[in-house]
Amino acid sequence: MNQSSSKGRKKFNPRQKDKSISINERISTFKEVPLGFTPEQAILEAERCLQCSRPRCVDGCPVMVPIKDFISLVKEGKFIEASLKIKEKNALPAVCGRVCPQEDQCEKACVLGKVAEPVAIGKLERFVADYEAVQGTKEEIKPPERLPYKVAVIGSGPAGLTCAAELAKSGVEVYIYEALHEPGGVLTYGIPEFRLPKNIVKREIDYIISLGVKILTNQAVGANISLNEIIRNYDAVFIGVGAGLPRMLNIEGENLNGVYTANEYLTRINLMKAYLFPEYDTPIKRGSEIVVIGGGNVALDAARTALRTGAKKVTLAYRRTESEMPARKEEIEHAKEEGIVFEFLVSPIRFIGKNNTLRAVEFQVMELSEPDESGRRKPVPVIGKTKLINADIAITAIGTVANPLITKNFKKLKTNSRGYIEVDDNMMTSLKGVFAGGDIVTGAATVILAMGAGKKAAQSILAYLKNK
């Protein structure tokens, strides 16, 4: 593990690892899996940081968390101060510390990573944010000088929340319109409890509310309230409605009972708490053999969730191989430990049912072709070879598409051919004073990229308002 010594340079201490709850507890409950650092571990880990004069880590963070500075505070045991330091740039540290793909972001850029394992920036971020929450903040939220502007933010996912927090901190009056009855976007309805506990999401949203942001729930813009009306009533608008529509396979049997989209499955479980049925009123079917189709984070979340509903066997069916899986490595490892069965190189062709209820899924067996010019090996069918997997529940997680609720009745808002909203360098859409960011602009991406977009848009909105 300590790769540094083999390179014959300075010896670095190994990266700290936090504990996880036992596999048995994992698969029978929805408890969070990794336990996080202890204070001692946090200090040991912080001591690994080189305090670079040119800290590359920050370049890897879309919201530019002052990583070096907060880690220096951790080293001195000033955990609360460290948390407040992060919050200067990031309103959702406990969320990001848990779900950012750090291995592709801050930690990938960390200088220490060139010679040893990078600093565990995400785990440290999680630790100080949790520490602050438990110990309580001494932070006085000084109300900023009020600016005479009112801004509407549509959607309360990471993009909308970040944009709202930034604007509120600058003294703008902000109202968030959220379609569901709870704020948080994917953080609330998509990412499961065992990866991102909902009390943590709530805590971070409460912090944003404490900055003065008002959240109006049960407001689906484009359905029960028009974008026009919002534009009329506000000085500027930010649209962060995500890419929430499930992509369908359009194959035989897809509407059988037992075939769920990952969106429905995860929304029932996370937002509606169906895993606690009948204590909560929304039901979910508890299958014994569950097949999840897809290979990304969403598929992994659905599969691990399915396992926790008591399924005997959960199979994840992906049309390429493990090395092409877009999911985070950590998640794939967790899924394996928990006993999810992986079926690679299979692509669904038919859902087979009896009495309109699912019994099995038929797959086309695939193989990887020779690499094309781009070097990518595409999966191609092995003619005549199919495979049947028994299933009483199938969950499709093959991606999402843009939600047309806002754009379909508002043609002036320019979208690209795939329905995503087009923005300029300042995140402004084709409508003056209307900005957009997050998944509805980029297509499904990450929490931190959505936050980065929300933050950048907030800065553009401020500039726009001041020049208006």
Add this chain to the structure above:
Amino acid sequence: MFEILRKKQISPEGFLIRIKAPQVAQTARPGQFLILRVSETGERIPLTIVNWSRSRGYIDIAFQVVGKTTYLLSKLKEGDAIIDLIGPLGNPSKIERYGTVAFLAGGFGAAAVLPIARAMRKKGNRVLTVLGARSKNYLIFEKELKKTSDVLIITTDDGSKGIRGFVKDGLSEILNSEKIDIAYCIGPAVMMKFTSEETRKHSIPTIVSLNPIMVDGTGMCGSCRVEVGGKTYFACVDGPEFDAHLVNWDLLLSRLNYYKDEEKLAYESILKQR
């Protein structure tokens, strides 16, 4: 929070509730629905917006107690509040001058029919209505529909009022003397299935308002998917109205039954608690 202003029992298991919801009242149109949740642990359920007053800021809903959520809703009193409510959702009905419009209402389908019939009448259509229920005291909105219709025919399964039989029998009665340009058929899925079989035989273009199980009601989850003309639609955003003669009824019926066991469990346990 959405305050209950008035509550009235309208059938043995049916209630009409008036709710303060100025924003919803402001834009509600015939054919649209809302989704509400009665408690912190509650389910989101769709209900038609039956009536509204833009100036006084209220809306009316009418529902039949069939399970836990509608039971809890029926136990709320005037002055109590509903915690979450979003609407109007779904596409409004196309209100045009068709000529003669027939409304075929089964059971609580009358709640959805009423606002559409009113708007059609106002638009200058001749309105013929068949209102059916299992028995006399299950007929809802009879008075209101009588006022809105040029002809109102009542059917009851047990013959306690009007024609003994089903809505489709009432339809046959009308067809003796009238030419129908378009029919709206709304009620339980089985009733819509069989009644629209009748209108198909007579080549009457027919619209149904489908009632699949919904979660978000904004097109995000796909729980409400229905098959119409071999294509999949999300009823909450693409509907709820569809061409009756293209609907895959067996699929709708089986999807409505998918959670039967869970629904029964939830309902029985709440009845035991109370």
